[in-house]
Amino acid sequence: MRRPFLAGNWKMNTDRRSASDLVAAVRASADRRSDVDVAVFPPFVYLDEMARALAGSRVRLGAQNMCDADSGAHTGEISAAMLKDVGCELVVLGHSERRHVYGETDALVNAKVKAALAAGLEVILCAGETQEEREGGQTEAVVRRHLIEGLAGVSRKDAECVTIAYEPVWAIGTGLTATPEQAGQVHTYLRGVLAGLYDQELADMTRIQYGGSVKPDNVKELMSVEGIDGALVGGAALKGDSFTAIIEFDN
Numbered sequence: 524m525r526r527p528f529l530a531g532n533w534k535m536n537t538d539r540r541s542a543s544d545l546v547a548a549v550r551a552s553a554d555r556r557s558d559v560d561v562a563v564f565p566p567f568v569y570l571d572e573m574a575r576a577l578a579g580s581r582v583r584l585g586a587q588n589m590c591d592a593d594s595g596a597h598t599g600e601i602s603a604a605m606l607k608d609v610g611c612e613l614v615v616l617g618h619s620e621r622r623h624v625y626g627e628t629d630a631l632v633n634a635k636v637k638a639a640l641a642a643g644l645e646v647i648l649c650a651g652e653t654q655e656e657r658e659g660g661q662t663e664a665v666v667r668r669h670l671i672e673g674l675a676g677v678s679r680k681d682a683e684c685v686t687i688a689y690e691p692v693w694a695i696g697t698g699l700t701a702t703p704e705q706a707g708q709v710h711t712y713l714r715g716v717l718a719g720l721y722d723q724e725l726a727d728m729t730r731i732q733y734g735g736s737v738k739p740d741n742v743k744e745l746m747s748v749e750g751i752d753g754a755l756v757g758g759a760a761l762k763g764d765s766f767t768a769i770i771e772f773d774n
């Protein structure tokens with residue numbers, strides 16, 4: 524049985540005050556809803572403060588990105604060890620904004636995945652196609668590549684520390700949501716890819732989140748789809764009332 528996993532990616536939003544208010548609302552919501560896992564991914568500069576605000580709570584803390592190197596001459600970068608040091612347990616890797624805006628390749632995503640797992644961080648590995656790729660019938664090939672290349676060289680044991688997020692790029696921040704059927708098909712496909720890469724047991728235990736304009740009014744329908752085990756939420760995770768409504772969705 525996979526526990527629902529609801530995660531809020533704050534991207535480059537909030538300030539000190541609004542981050543504190545938001546995390547307090549999320550913490551209270553997670554206390555009310557003990558049958559789901561909850562995580563937040565604030566901007567780097569607020570992680571330390573958020574870790575303190577979340578001490579002793581059920582809400583897990585993660586970062587939105589990290590460097591593939593351990594330390595050294597990497598101006599402006601943040602290592603996995605630094606994230607652990609300030610209390611992070613997770614990191615999102617391969618987000619479409621990193622891939623498409625900042626040019627991250629599958630090889631770089633893979634290096635980051637391995638560095639994160641080696642440091643003891645759990646990973647949310649994102650996979651998803653653009654509108655053009657979907658229209659060109661490339662959806663399965665693209666998400667398959669994101670998974671296979673993203674997880675290259677990752678042992679089965681380490682793969683147990685990976686959550687997959689299916690995030691169709693055309694649905695991120697656009698208000699467009701994949702229909703439950705579209706999302707369900709890709710989730711089933713991805714689980715098959717995981718079974719091929721590892722084994723059926725690993726595929727059955729891995730949580731696959733959906734991400735792309737998840738909101739309080741569509742979360743219930745999406746979460747009712749077989750194979751959708753949670754959500755990676757952007758815009759709707761920035762307001763306490765909408766993210767708490769997502770956490771406390773009616774199942």
Ligand code: PEP
Pocket residue numbers: 532690694695696697698734735736737755756757758759
């Ligand atoms: C995201 O940033 O991963 C995301 C899914 O954003 P949004 O919910 O705003 O579409």
